[in-house]
Amino acid sequence: MSSAPSNSIKNSPRIAIIDDDASVRSSLVMLLETRQWLTTEFERAQDFLETANPLEFNCVLIDVRIPGVNGLELFDELIRRSKHHNTYLPPVIFLSGHGDIPLVVRVLKQGAVDFLEKPADHRSLIDAIARAIHTDEKARADFLGQADILKEIAxxxxxxxxxxxxxxxxxxxxxxxxxxxxxxxxxxxxxxxxxxxxxxxxxxxxxxxxxxxxxxxxx
Missing domain, CATH: 1.10.10.10 (Winged helix-like DNA-binding domain superfamily/Winged helix DNA-binding domain)
Structure with missing residues (x-):
């Protein structure tokens, strides 16, 4: 697991990268840091589930075929925890070298914001993450506003x-x-x-x- 370099802007968007391929993670980190986006790498889904707080990220990149708990199972668990604890889940983008239509339809219906096939074109990937960050800004504000209202109701x-x-x-x-x-x-x-x-x-x-x-x- 690694984090963004210390010279990154503190308030820059934070991106979680969950992929078992170290070379893919490294390539993604270098690409995203050209936009001054902070990155954190996770080799396995279990690493993310055990050590990360999804609320800290503005976008989560998930590889579908992670050994052990795969990307789809990870997404299912994140959704379950979000609903159970009424917590915010940031936008999720799936990456896969084995995408098919039923799989794409499934994750998009569950709430993923995008699905990109590997190797993803750099411009397409940057654009997808930029859209996710924009989505996160409004969705997070709406969620926090709702939380404030629920406190009043309490x-x-x-x-x-x-x-x-x-x-x-x-x-x-x-x-x-x-x-x-x-x-x-x-x-x-x-x-x-x-x-x-x-x-x-x-x-x-x-x-x-x-x-x-x-x-x-x-x-």
């Missing part, structure tokens, strides 16, 4: 979260009161507290703020 009482779920589902005060067997005045009091704690003024603003966050994350 400050709500259990009853307030129940009312919040009803509001986001589009129910009116009277309907919420009937569903939860409480008075409309109590519903309104909860709504005001919820809006205050989530820094919004109206139920419409509240629904807009939570538009991309499924209720299952706070219920």
């Amino acid at each position: 400050e709500l009482t259990q009853r307030e979260r129940m009312v919040l779920t009803e509001i986001v589902a589009g129910y009116l005060g009277k309907q919420i009161a009937d569903h939860l067997a409480i008075s409309p005045k109590t519903v309104e009091a909860h709504r005001l507290h919820i809006c205050q704690k989530l820094n919004v003024r109206t139920s419409m603003e509240l629904a807009a703020k939570l538009r991309d966050i499924p209720p299952s994350l706070w219920q």
Whole structure:
């Protein structure tokens, strides 16, 4: 395993390279460092799983045919961990000398951002990583923004979260009161507290703020 040279810019994008072929890793490192991108090499999938925090990288390059835990199994495990722990997974690009259509379709459906056949043209590889870094910038910001909102929701009482779920589902005060067997005045009091704690003024603003966050994350 190796890291980028010390003269790299601290805030440059970080790229993880997971490939058992040392010559391929070395070639990729030299190529990516021409763009001032920081690189970290991993020979096996298990090395990455045991020692790396995916959140620290802006793009992950994975060779499909890694001995032991292969690239596809690694991707499956990264997705599983991300969902289980509700953590951010940066964009993944697959590299393979044995690509086929079903394989490409599978990994793209799972969320990989690109699939390149070895030996990848340098310009194509640079362009693919640049797109992944751009994707990461927005996706990471969205994820962190969602995490901040979930922290705000965590400050709500259990009853307030129940009312919040009803509001986001589009129910009116009277309907919420009937569903939860409480008075409309109590519903309104909860709504005001919820809006205050989530820094919004109206139920419409509240629904807009939570538009991309499924209720299952706070219920």
